[in-house]
Amino acid sequence: MSKENPTIMVVEDETLLLQAISKKLKLSNMDVLSCASGQQAIDYLESLDEMPDAVWLDYYLKDMNGLAFMQTLKQNPVWANIPVLVVSNSASPDKVSNMLGLGAKKYILKAEYRLDEIITMIRDFIKNDSISGPISPGTLQPPQA
Amino acid sequence: MFKNLSLRIKLSLAFLIVAALVGAAGYYQVRSVYHIHDLFFVLMDQNLKRREALDKSKLAAVQLENNALQYDQLTEEGASEQNLSVKKAATETAAQTLDGYLTEYRELLKKDTQQFTPESSVTELINEAKGLMRATDTFIATAHAQSSTKLGSQRVALEDAGNQLNGTIDTLSKLEDQHIAAQNVEIDEAMQRLILISILVGVMVVVLAVVLGLVMANSISRSLGKLKEGALRLANGDFSQKIPVKSSDEIGQLSETFNIMAERLRDSYQRMAFETERDRTLLESLGEGLITIDQKANVVLINSKAIRLLELNEQKVPIGSSVSSVLKLYGQEDKLLPVDQTPAVMTLKLAAAVSDVFGLHRKDSTKIIVNVSASPVIVDGKVAGAIMTLRDVTKEREVDRMKTEFISLASHQLRTPLSAIRWFTEMLLAGDAGKLQPEQMDFAQNISDSTDRMIALVNALLNISRIESGRIMIAPKPTDLRELVSGIVNDLKAKTEEKKQTLIISVHADLPKINLDPQLIGQVYLNLLTNAVKYTPKGGEISVFISKKDDQVISQITDNGYGIPKDQQDRVFQKFFRATNAVKVETDGTGLGLYLIKAVIESSGGRIWFESEENKGTTFWFSIPLSGMKPKKGEVTLDG
Numbered sequence: 001m002s003k004e005n006p007t008i009m010v011v012e013d014e015t016l017l018l019q020a021i022s023k024k025l026k027l028s029n030m031d032v033l034s035c036a037s038g039q040q041a042i043d044y045l046e047s048l049d050e051m052p053d054a055v056w057l058d059y060y061l062k063d064m065n066g067l068a069f070m071q072t073l074k075q076n077p078v079w080a081n082i083p084v085l086v087v088s089n090s091a092s093p094d095k096v097s098n099m100l101g102l103g104a105k106k107y108i109l110k111a112e113y114r115l116d117e118i119i120t121m122i123r124d125f126i127k128n129d130s131i132s133g134p135i136s137p138g139t140l141q142p143p144q145a
Numbered sequence: 146m147f148k149n150l151s152l153r154i155k156l157s158l159a160f161l162i163v164a165a166l167v168g169a170a171g172y173y174q175v176r177s178v179y180h181i182h183d184l185f186f187v188l189m190d191q192n193l194k195r196r197e198a199l200d201k202s203k204l205a206a207v208q209l210e211n212n213a214l215q216y217d218q219l220t221e222e223g224a225s226e227q228n229l230s231v232k233k234a235a236t237e238t239a240a241q242t243l244d245g246y247l248t249e250y251r252e253l254l255k256k257d258t259q260q261f262t263p264e265s266s267v268t269e270l271i272n273e274a275k276g277l278m279r280a281t282d283t284f285i286a287t288a289h290a291q292s293s294t295k296l297g298s299q300r301v302a303l304e305d306a307g308n309q310l311n312g313t314i315d316t317l318s319k320l321e322d323q324h325i326a327a328q329n330v331e332i333d334e335a336m337q338r339l340i341l342i343s344i345l346v347g348v349m350v351v352v353l354a355v356v357l358g359l360v361m362a363n364s365i366s367r368s369l370g371k372l373k374e375g376a377l378r379l380a381n382g383d384f385s386q387k388i389p390v391k392s393s394d395e396i397g398q399l400s401e402t403f404n405i406m407a408e409r410l411r412d413s414y415q416r417m418a419f420e421t422e423r424d425r426t427l428l429e430s431l432g433e434g435l436i437t438i439d440q441k442a443n444v445v446l447i448n449s450k451a452i453r454l455l456e457l458n459e460q461k462v463p464i465g466s467s468v469s470s471v472l473k474l475y476g477q478e479d480k481l482l483p484v485d486q487t488p489a490v491m492t493l494k495l496a497a498a499v500s501d502v503f504g505l506h507r508k509d510s511t512k513i514i515v516n517v518s519a520s521p522v523i524v525d526g527k528v529a530g531a532i533m534t535l536r537d538v539t540k541e542r543e544v545d546r547m548k549t550e551f552i553s554l555a556s557h558q559l560r561t562p563l564s565a566i567r568w569f570t571e572m573l574l575a576g577d578a579g580k581l582q583p584e585q586m587d588f589a590q591n592i593s594d595s596t597d598r599m600i601a602l603v604n605a606l607l608n609i610s611r612i613e614s615g616r617i618m619i620a621p622k623p624t625d626l627r628e629l630v631s632g633i634v635n636d637l638k639a640k641t642e643e644k645k646q647t648l649i650i651s652v653h654a655d656l657p658k659i660n661l662d663p664q665l666i667g668q669v670y671l672n673l674l675t676n677a678v679k680y681t682p683k684g685g686e687i688s689v690f691i692s693k694k695d696d697q698v699i700s701q702i703t704d705n706g707y708g709i710p711k712d713q714q715d716r717v718f719q720k721f722f723r724a725t726n727a728v729k730v731e732t733d734g735t736g737l738g739l740y741l742i743k744a745v746i747e748s749s750g751g752r753i754w755f756e757s758e759e760n761k762g763t764t765f766w767f768s769i770p771l772s773g774m775k776p777k778k779g780e781v782t783l784d785g
Contacts, residue, residue: 014561014565016565017565017568020565020569020572021568023572023577024572024577027577089560091784092780092781093618093781093782094780109560110560110561110564111563111564111567111600111603112600112784114571115568115571116575
């Protein structure tokens, strides 16, 4: 990783929540890309040279839902590997399985967790991501039959 | 009074009356015959004899007179003394004969019961006869004197005496004749009267017999006629009119029995009519369409709701036609259901109730969704037909969908502001906005606690709506209950350690894995154990026993905590109920936990119950069938 602080993209259309999340991430020594809509997030990704280390995604967005956003992300090979944490108001079985099927790392219910608990989760994603990255090729296992 | 007599007595009475009349008439006739007989007897024995005596007297008187005259002539002719004495003897004999007859007559008269002839006439007659005899004696005595003058005067005296006696005898004879005639008339009259009365009595008896017979016959026939009319009316279905019962004889009793029968019949008919009408009204007022079919799946009965639902012609109800020609159901992918898969055929074939949801095409090319339930009608162990109910569940489904949507929306809408409160409070408490004063810290902590409680409440409410809507998913998988409970106990470790409580788990050694939804049943253990921990004081003991009894798995969660007051125990499973002692000890709590797990257990085919004593502790038991839970497709899970 080239920089000290991980960058987290937060996609959340509720401004108060976005404000709270951003504030806490920053206080937790993370750089934040605050996006109030799905389109804004995609525009951001297109313009950025460096991809964020993780995406905090709200499922229900005013312009699109989490499913559409994930599909867009998966269509771009550069974006496809960014770990995504879905933080939603609703965790119906079909939504959860769809999102995890599209590669989301975790799907959690918004009101059930404290911010610091979620930030710990994100830290774990980033850490695991870097471990499973090309730094230590010896740990790579051939794909199982 | 005759009305109260039996028919037999009535008939007997009528016969007796006729018999008495005949008897009376006979008696009278016998008496009349006797009377006539008496009259004849009198006539023969007295009147005629007297008449005869009179005739003979007259004859004797004439002979006496003639003999006297002949004696005179014999004297004149100078006849011998011998001849004269013969004649004289003849005269005396005639006189004696006359006297004899007259005596006989008088004796006869003495016997006369009718006292017909006046005594004076008889006396006169006797005197005259004596006069004649004296005149005869005188005439004979003077015959020898030959004095013609004298003789002539004696002759005249004789003739006068003779004539006088004759006259009296004639008069009496006339009287006797009159008497005989009168007697004859009386006999005639008596005879005529007898004949007349005989005819009259005969006629009367005949008339009376006829009249009595007619009256009896009429009365019987009228009563029978009324009975017949009543029976006819009854046969024609008129139960309203009663046969008037006027007598208490056999017909009266029959009428009364008939009336009772008619009344019972009317009651039965009324009840039947009521029941038929009630059933008809019941069928018609049913909110569901109803079709009854026979064992060949032909329509027997169809109510108007079904007619409207299937858009059939109300004037031409398809009784007798095949139900599949009337009820065209569409199944998966909107394909017309093959006949052998229709609920009607299935229920007849399986002899069991079937129920499913199908599509129905309407004439206006809209589609509705109907729930079709078919139940077999089994008579003497054989399927005789089936009853099918059709319910339009289109709206229901729509409302259901809207309800789910609302739940989803509510969860979304409530969780967003709750998250904001939670997270901002968390940052306040963490000092992210600067260090708080102790009191500010307290307040913020209160906000945080209340928010947590509100979030728990929203979750519980959502779970209850999910369960109640029946749209919760049940995904059973073989579950090791020891593992499941251990996991939950582990999650509660922080709490139990804080309260220094001991928690024991004991599981039946041979308990197999049970096919159940771990999330749902986990929620049950979690709620019961959370309650046990919450409502048991520090240092308390909590135990979980899982055992097998028959075909059930019984879980027992026991604590030695505060217990539930007796007077509140019947409300334990009610929504939002919290025991008064529990509220004092632990302000936190929704009052929804037990309600929710009761719903979960019951939807899994199990049962929950408890025993509790205040300040001693509480034990909850719940059962789950060893066969596990049945899977169910659904759109929601707990805590989704």
